[in-house]
Amino acid sequence: MIRNTALAFASLVLLATPPSFGAERCRDAKGQFMKCPAPAPAAPKHCKDAKGKFAKCGTKGAMPM
Numbered sequence: 001m002i003r004n005t006a007l008a009f010a011s012l013v014l015l016a017t018p019p020s021f022g023a024e025r026c027r028d029a030k031g032q033f034m035k036c037p038a039p040a041p042a043a044p045k046h047c048k049d050a051k052g053k054f055a056k057c058g059t060k061g062a063m064p065m
Contacts, residue, residue, distance in 0.1 A: 047062035048062065
């Protein structure tokens with residue numbers, strides 16, 4: 001009795017979880033499946049000026065590290 005209950009519970013858990021095969025599924029505007037776009041590269045967090053000191057990124061002469 002307990003074995004049947006445990007087997008039934010395990011089968012319900014397996015059926016309730018969506019399958020994940022490692023690939024994401026993306027859809028276009030028409031609803032068709034397509035290849036997912038690559039994620040954008042992360043922006044640099046720190047920049048240095050020509051003298052080697054930390055500077056605000058986007059200022060003139062600041063280079064990302």
